[in-house]
Amino acid sequence: MFFAGVDIGSTSTECVILNESGEIVAADMRPTGANSAKAAQAVLDSAVEKAGLDAPPHRIVATGYGRVSAPFAHKVVTEITCHARGVLHLFPQVRTIVDVGGQDSKVIRIGPKGNVIDFVMNDKCSAGSGRFLEVMARALEVELDDLGPLSEKSAEEISISSMCTVFAESEVISLVARAVPVEDIINGIHKSIVNRLASQMQRMNPEPDIVMTGGVAKNSGMVKKLSMAAGHTVLVPENPRMTGALGAALTAMGLERE
């Protein structure tokens, strides 16, 4: 018997398949694109193929912004619950989760029994999310994956005062025009995002272990800055983009037991 979780996010869609023992037998991801239903089906199909299954998983749970566009799902659950379950599976001592996805950021507080006791998300503005970093990388003509290593070479922290993605882009372009080193600008961008995250985090009274998930957790510069702001080492799963799908697959396993 197999169980699948599909996390249909604003930027990417991920799928995790578990066997009866809760071991990951396949995981896959792809950009969500314009058609989230199509992306969800495609990522499920490719994960099923990778796992070598000849039938669809026994139970499937969909999560993420596109959770309602997965007709194959037996249940839909929000990404708040799924991220919590996924991270808890990997880090049983976790008390605080900071998830920075494509268009939102959230801080989730986990109780001693592993339940979600509170969460806070960004408001309608996407500043401080993965999309913000994508826009900045484009403005700087730097690959997204290079932002982390480049920022760590910075000698000086530049202040980016604009909170709005569009205004911040103009600000970055003007810094480039003034020949400010790219590393320092990236460092400043990271600082402005971490400042936003830190204020979200403070509202949740963060306690260790603190785990960061979502695509932005792959950025080493961001993780270091967040650790400094939190006053604790921020842990990152091996594949931080998969925790939502993992939590959904674990929820699917739970459905079978209900």
Next chain:
Amino acid sequence: MAQFVKTDAGKRLTRLITNGYMDNIVKAQQGAFVVWIAIIVPAEIFAGFDNVIYCVPESHSALCAGKGVGVSLCEKAENLGYSMDLCSYARIDMGCHFNQGADSPAGGLPKPDLLVSNNNNCTLLAKWFDVYHREWDIPHFILDIPFCYQPQKQRDMEYIVSQFQDLIQTVEKLSGQKFNPEKMAQAWENSVEAAKHWRRFLAAAKNKPSGITAFDSFVQMAPTLTMRGTPELAEHYRFLADETEARVDQGIVPAPNEKYRLLWDNIAPWHQLRKMSSRLGALDANIIAASYTYCIGSLEGSLDPLEFASLSPLEGMARVQNFTICPHGLQLRGQAMKQAIEEMDIDGVVFASNRSCKVYSLMQMDQQRYVQEELGVPTVMIDVDHADERKYSEETAFVRLEALLESIDEARR
């Protein structure tokens, strides 16, 4: 799942509101003295005159938003140079009335002879009415109402009553009509009677499953604002409460499989009423009550019915300057919410942070912490705007609302 059944009180309401707006237009054309008021201004005073009518721009803006023309009217005001950050009620109103009633389902409001605002319920309203004062050269009377950290002091009540007396003299002078205190007293009695039936209607939420949704109460509060002091209002609320009680007795409720009993904190998102209640209904969740509507008919953080026997009509009207949530300090808000949560057995609280109403929204974070930590009730904060749909994102709101339901489930395990 919640079902939309148009009740007889719902059909009655549509007729009542339509007739109210039409009557005002006809009476104004026939020479009535027209006053535009902020919602808490004591409308019963105007009943003391033979031919003075009043209109409520805030309520009219809510109507426009509910009928789907909020955004187009906001844009009309923005085209005139008004900032998008201003309250959407104000933008809708200015967009409508600087364009001869454009887009309004009621044909707009008749042009005023006097503007009466106050400064405790809305920080922007005095400035909003000042725009008309300047543009149209119409007198603007501002009631100065002390903020409400605790039940009203005697000296504050006297201060407010003295301003009401000034207002009466002002209307007499400007309209040339003589004020009749007995007619005003009768109107006040009608208001007190209406409030009594309103409390009876709201009490249906205590039933399990709830006999009403907060969305019903949002819609039904309109005549409290536009028909205060009339016998028709008292009669309508008597009808509403009777019908609601009868439906509960027959087991007819909006969400028969109610799993989650939620409380709403803030003004209604007028552009989302049906969508939001249907989508919540599909999850067996019902927002059964709202601080926005449960404050009517009570005072200063208590949900118990108003008692006015020892007060004169003007004193009673001074007391109800404190009925709504906005002028209340944190302690009174917390007290009212605690009582509501306990009396209605609330499972979770939805704090709607309203971009257009800072007075209502400002204390919500502290209040959220209080409800969550002191009362142990799960909460969530969502972003809304009461009348500008552009500032609301359905998916962003619903991921939070659904997560609230999941955390209620977890807490029950």
